[in-house]
Amino acid sequence: MPTPLFDKDYLKKLEYLELIARRLVFGRQQALRASFKKGASIEFKDFREYTPGDDPRTVDWSVYARLGNLVIKLFRQEQELDLWVLLDCSGSMNFGEPNKFDHARRIAGALAYIGMANMDSAGVTPFAADLLPGRDRQRGRGRIFGLLDFLAELPARGETNLATVARTFVSRVRRPGLVVILSDFYGLQNAQRAIDQLRFFKHELFVIQVAAPWEFDPPIRGELRLVDVENGGHDDLTVTDGMLRRYRAAFEKLSADLRSYSLKYSIGHASARTDVSFDDFLVGVLQRGGLVA
């Protein structure tokens, strides 16, 4: 039986957090998020002339007293936020100590629970070369345990193709929502194409780059046969101090490029090192990055 991602006490702590949506949402059900629709909330939106059939309780009597016209007050409708957590389940995520995939699914579970606890709908969609079956639009905190079990049993294997994933995702999900992508983002150009596609369909994006300490400073040297954990491909290389220096520079550049790309298009960005404690990451990194409050 897989190890539970969180215990109940930790879930209670997560209830104090909520997701931040920087745009108005396009929800379907009434909830707590400001939406484009007019409806019944306490937030004033506009006036319009009274027409028969309107609820007389909405007539603004003070305007009628001054102008003699019947106008009614319109209020902003509050709807739910659609949270989509795209979780990279390729083989490259099943790497490092602490394991990147374990770290990523804890993040995914936590984000989903924060959303569900605040009356938003949350879904976790795993992907590798394409979208994999996931748990879509879960509402109500009572369903979190099913979601967490699903995450705990999720395997990580296969190759990544984020562009294909994005194409499939936008074909399925038409209504814009908050899309959080959890991945290591190897092959950044491919990832950028995918992000562009999601932006085009008005999704609010937040990218979280998951990385293990090994990837920042690999403790390897000498004559090695490097084996790709995704596809088993290998290559013989002599890893020297010079090569390690260049590797570290290249990995830093990958992270920096992702960060600058996100800034350029107002995409939320966070880096999740697996050796940083989960609490610090959630409270520190995600709060500073503006994903949770």
Next chain:
Amino acid sequence: MSLLAPWALWFGLVGAAVVALYLLKIKRQRQSVPSLEFWQALAGQVRARSLFQRLKRWFSLLLWLVIVACLVLAVGNPVFSLGRVKPQSIAVILDNSASMTTVEDAESNITRLTQALEALQELLDRRPVDDEWLLIEAGREPRVLAAWTRDRLAIRDAAKSIRPHLGAANLSAARDLASDLLAGKPEPVIVMLSDGANGQVEKLAASQPPLVHWPIGHTADNLGIALLRVRSHRPQAMHHAYVRVVNASAEEVKSQIVFELDETTSAVEPFAIPAGGAWEKTLALSQPQGGVLRAWIDRADVLATDNEAFAILEPLKPARVRLVSNPREAFFFEQALMAMEPLVDAESSHTLLIDEYERAAAGLEPADLIIFNNCAPKELPRSGAFVFVNAWPVALGAKVNGVIERPTISVARRDHPLMQHLSISVATVTKASDVTLTERATVLADSTGGSPLIFLLQQPDLAALCLAFDVLETDLPFRNAFPVLLRNAVVHLVSEQQAWVRDQYAIGDVVEPLRALPGGIEQVWVARLQKNEQIAEFALPVRGGAFRYDETAASAALRFRIGDDTAYAAVNLTSEDESRLALTRAQPDEDVSARLALTGRLFSTVPWLALAAIAAGLVGVEWLTYHFRWTE
């Protein structure tokens, strides 16, 4: 080039191990990575610009093989020949005599023997060809330390076992041994590592096979006791000590010599010896009970061994003389013996008849000298000192043919101790026996016709002075010659018989008894008498009537307790050849390298060190090629 340690080539197998390890090293370790493309992008840059990268693997292997080769050669200790030098059979004689313990450098305490070992090392290192070697130690007796071998390490190891011999070395015997062992060997040569032994090596250098003298040492500042002897003078109940001190240095030396008798200073004699000269002195010592004389020079110099010498003062015990005679004929003998006190112990000397002697021979107190006057025992005693007057046992080896009337005495051996201070030729003899000697004897006086009148028969344990006439038939009792002759007999025969061991031995000699020990003695107690040391006795077993004491490696006085008797012996260096330290050369100094065809040294140091340094440098190059970008 040749290797001093060819067995090191076995280490060449390490090269195969290196190749194997290298192949194992090429069998790469698997390492999982999250994205191979990411690494390939990096490696692609390297591959694109480095042809050497592909060669590096083989370059590295080549470097390691060269490193192994260098190390193998270094362990093999190579020597290089700069010309055509033939391998030779080299017998090395290493002089380890006392003079080789001379301290050449006081600060570092380097002795000539240490320098000789260094010279041997240099010889082994610098011979450029594969020679055959033999190592001989020239101590008291030459000894082969390492038999013929081509393994120079074996010679070096054998040389480490050499210890100084604090006596004189027998270089001539060592050279003879080397010559014998070189017989039949190709290109024979003897190399003698010595300080010259006061010119002895020069004398040996002329003969075949050729001898190359490798001179050792340069110091000559030394005073040494070249001789210390003590002679007892029984008539005066004294001892005379003779000492000779030599000065080997190139300057006049003033110092003093101290004589200690049983650890009490008895004399201090100052002296001044010119450069290369000697000083001699005879001392009269009045200690009839005997003792140990120690002489030492009050001056520290480079050779300590010859600054001290020991000598033994034999106890001057009164002789116990037994007279076997008819009492009526004994008067003159008794008077003469009584006049000899303290030489003769009058209390233990007495007269008895021949019948009494024959009856109680076994039960009688032992006597140092027995005088038979006009009578003789039936059986010749097996040992002892005797004077036979006008009669002797048949077995003695002197046959009586008849009587000579009024013979004239002619002294045949005036220089003999028994005939000293004696004027006997004027004595009148009425008649004497005509004697023919059947055993070898020393005729001291004879008649004009050649018949022995006074003769000395000596066998290993027996000495007999025989007079072939009756003294009462002569006028001898009225002449001084009679008591003097008896006194000479007591002094000479008794003292000869009393010594169990010699009074002087050279260092390294074996002390053995001069005559067989009496039956019933199963062990002899030995003690070394040295100043400021407790005297510890230890037992020596007696086998076949003899003992053997060989711990004579240093100067000492020795005391042997043999039954109820005590004997003393001194062990000394006292060799002028050892004390005269000035280096003598058999050949000019520069000839040694040329005659032995010694080569120069690579990089001014021994080749193995240079090879080891090259190997270390190559390890550094290999490390750099592997770790730094310029090889990537």
